[in-house]
Amino acid sequence: MWKFILRRILGMIPQLFVLSILVFMMAKAMPGDALTGRQMDPKADPERIAEQRVQMGLNDPVHVQYIRWIKNIAHGDWGVSYTHKTRVTEVIGDRIWNTVYLAFGTLLITYLLAIPLGIISGRWNDSWMDKAITGYNYLGYATPVFIFALLMLFLFSFTFALFPAGGSVDPYIEPGTFSYVLNKINHLVLPVMSGALVATVTTVQYLKNEIIDTKTRDFIRTARSKGIPDSKVYSGHILRNAFLPIAAFLGYEITGLVGGSVFIESIYSYPGIGQLFVTSVMLRDFSVVTALVMMTSFATLLGTLLSDIILSAVDPRIRIE
């Protein structure tokens, strides 16, 4: 087990290295640098700017710049945002918690929906309930998140005015109070539901297949012939087997949510990192873009690592390969 984890972590090092080079090259290919904004200023002396460029090392050979960039990142220095006029870490730090709330809310609702639906669909296979759930699955599988989110916005915010149309909290509410928390949750309902109702179908489908698959195994037949009641067979034997991989997919699930937040946050103008990413790309604020791409990729790496470790703990066959 430990050998597997160690090997898996060592395998991440070359991936991280290639990733950093890729992101660095992307950052270099983006038009403009830290001083481009100043160049526009008519009062700025071009010679002084050229001097500063040398001082900041922007004329150094690429590998020197790369090493300096990595060193800065290791010290938590991602540079300065050109539109927000503050450090990139500050800009992202303001937003990242909103995305974390959104992701965990979505995850919670996804599993709350998927587990009962999957069990019903797998246990009473081919019943009318299973057919209804399968129909929902088809629909959810074919619906792009952005269209579903727009529809939810149109129905529950514009038409019935049940929930706010955007933002993460109303401006006049005092932070720290109970009504502040309630207000935040109220703003989260639509984005969370838009993500969860679509994301849940893969887990439902998976759980259903897993249950149907396990139902016909020999050890289940043995359990039944011993006279164990049906409900016990499900809770003790079948579900235990079906749940483990789902728990293990948690890491992949989280990383998928971070990527998917781009659509949902843009539609609900929810101030998280997905929306920050889109606006930063549009405003050509590339120091923020670079930091977000690097951080998200790194988070994805960690998420996959987490899933692989849980999966190997649950299923020893994975460790062999």
Place this chain on the structure above:
Amino acid sequence: MEMKAGTIKSEEKSLAGYTVIWKEFKNDKLALVSLFLLAVILMAVYGISLMKDVEDIVKVDFLSIYMPPSGEHWLGTDYGGRDIFGQLVIGTKNSFTISLCITTITAILGLAAGLTAGYFGGVIDAIIMRMIDFIIILPLLMFVIVFVTIVPNYNIYAFILIMSAFLWTGKARLIRSKVLAEREMDYVHASQTLGTPHWKIMLVQILPNVSSLIIVNFTLNLAGNIGLESGLTFLGFGLPESTPSLGTLVSYATNPDVLQNKWWIWVPASVLILVLMLCINFIGEVLKRSGDARQRRG
């Protein structure tokens, strides 16, 4: 002599394949309707776009801004007085054609990588798989968006290439795992002993055996790519403005006034994306069942 026997066998097999697929379609009303609906939509879209002039549709007409549906404009007009129905036709054509291109390119790339990795194994497999492992963990949307913004002279071809560069990996992985199992089969060993060149074993013997997997994956990916393309265009990072897609029409709904009061602009395009994806998915399900004898209904 042996080659001839081989070709006859494969002919019989593919003939049976068509009958199986048709039987499956006949036993699944929903899929049959989907097939029919998809055919009608595509014929209408490509037919109309052949007859109608694109310039005429995207012409700005300030005398008829935001007109609701009428006899003249079947689905009303947008903020520039442009006919929505015409844009819907062009958008569907662009979305479908481009998604088809992306799916085809990724299928070819994935097939080449998957076949090579699975068949040769060893170092070649390790190199290709490490590459795939790396590309798969990258946050797709973010990378595509950044590449779309930094590529100089951005156009449709650039978009297709960027998308294809990230989307071939899943296919390659899938095909590789199937080929890994296939290469241990006796027919492959026999051919190797007879001295058949590797490329021939891969393309003539293994390929037909993984073809059902490829076809199923192709259909499901086609549906997914339509969603992805329209989504990116919706955000403003997909097709350039000169080639409107279905996502372009949906993106007008980011204006609250359009979303709330002018349904004719964004609803038809959204419904059409949904219908296209559903139809293709249902057809894919049938193909999946045809490829797996255990799931067949026919």
